[in-house]
Amino acid sequence: MTRTRSLLSAALAALVAAAAGAAAAGGTVNLYSSRHYDSDDALFARFTEETGIAVNRIEGEADELIARMQAEGANSPADVFITVDAGRIWRADQAGLLQPVESGLLAARIPAHLRHPEGHWFGLSQRARIIFYDREDVADPPQTYADLADPKYRGMICIRSGSNIYNLSLLGAIIAHEGEAAARAWASGVLANLARPPEGGDTDQLKGIVSGQCEIAVANTYYFLRGLAGRVEGLSESIDRIGWVFPNQSTTGAHVNVSAAGVAAHAPNRDNAVRFLEFLASDWAQEFFAGQNHEYAAVPGVALAPAPARLGLFRADSLNLVVLGENQTLAQQIFNETGWK
Ligand code: FE
Numbered sequence: 001m002t003r004t005r006s007l008l009s010a011a012l013a014a015l016v017a018a019a020a021g022a023a024a025a026g027g028t029v030n031l032y033s034s035r036h037y038d039s040d041d042a043l044f045a046r047f048t049e050e051t052g053i054a055v056n057r058i059e060g061e062a063d064e065l066i067a068r069m070q071a072e073g074a075n076s077p078a079d080v081f082i083t084v085d086a087g088r089i090w091r092a093d094q095a096g097l098l099q100p101v102e103s104g105l106l107a108a109r110i111p112a113h114l115r116h117p118e119g120h121w122f123g124l125s126q127r128a129r130i131i132f133y134d135r136e137d138v139a140d141p142p143q144t145y146a147d148l149a150d151p152k153y154r155g156m157i158c159i160r161s162g163s164n165i166y167n168l169s170l171l172g173a174i175i176a177h178e179g180e181a182a183a184r185a186w187a188s189g190v191l192a193n194l195a196r197p198p199e200g201g202d203t204d205q206l207k208g209i210v211s212g213q214c215e216i217a218v219a220n221t222y223y224f225l226r227g228l229a230g231r232v233e234g235l236s237e238s239i240d241r242i243g244w245v246f247p248n249q250s251t252t253g254a255h256v257n258v259s260a261a262g263v264a265a266h267a268p269n270r271d272n273a274v275r276f277l278e279f280l281a282s283d284w285a286q287e288f289f290a291g292q293n294h295e296y297a298a299v300p301g302v303a304l305a306p307a308p309a310r311l312g313l314f315r316a317d318s319l320n321l322v323v324l325g326e327n328q329t330l331a332q333q334i335f336n337e338t339g340w341k
Pocket of ligand 1: 084220
């Protein structure tokens, strides 16, 4: 009897301790995110289930969220800033909106070239910016980014504008690998090869192949994969016509960029923010986060989603993505000076 009673009280004490632990681990984390998917709810629900931390989201365009955080200053409720493209999160970091995070878990799981060296931000999923072509019209598609500037492709290439962050980051990588003079010659050469003045987003470049306006297009992998998934009008019906090349496979590897997140400089819930980033680096969250947008996980060894698996394996550039931000101003200058729109 006495023994039963003491077991019961021990169990009760454990319950009370667990409840106290849950309360201590609770609270909230406020996300400022320019990435939005309907399936985010499932992602955040799982985080809340594991940690007791509620997730509040504020969604908007990256530049709007950056402006908002700047205006809010030290009073900003933002704990975590999430956006796409290393060049864009670099802008937020340059504006002093992010703080260093030391996390053994994040450092161990996310490859060094996909994160800021002092932990100001971490890449969470990867996309490659690659070459697409019309299988019917192009027998010898470009095999490298440099090939895009070859005069034999005159009048054939579609790519979005020179102020777009994806192109600024691509040119930033070319500057890093080839130097400024070569990057300038490349920008001039590609401009001379354009089928039309830059217009629209990456999907529009791919649609240009279908409509016959372009023979070659540059786009991020997930735009093509959305078409392949069968949900993009003007693209999906004729997607089989489009072939793809992962460029620079015998040299630097295909240019990759990331969706990334960092802890806000004035995060009121800093510990929860770090915990959230660590959660996003878990196997389950990695698979989910990348899979939402047909991207590649940032953490090595996480299962490849069926959509990107269809493109095959490739060699990715291992340049530290911070360099893309550092070269951004020069890249914009080169695009402007060579006459890009
Ligand atoms: Fe995009």
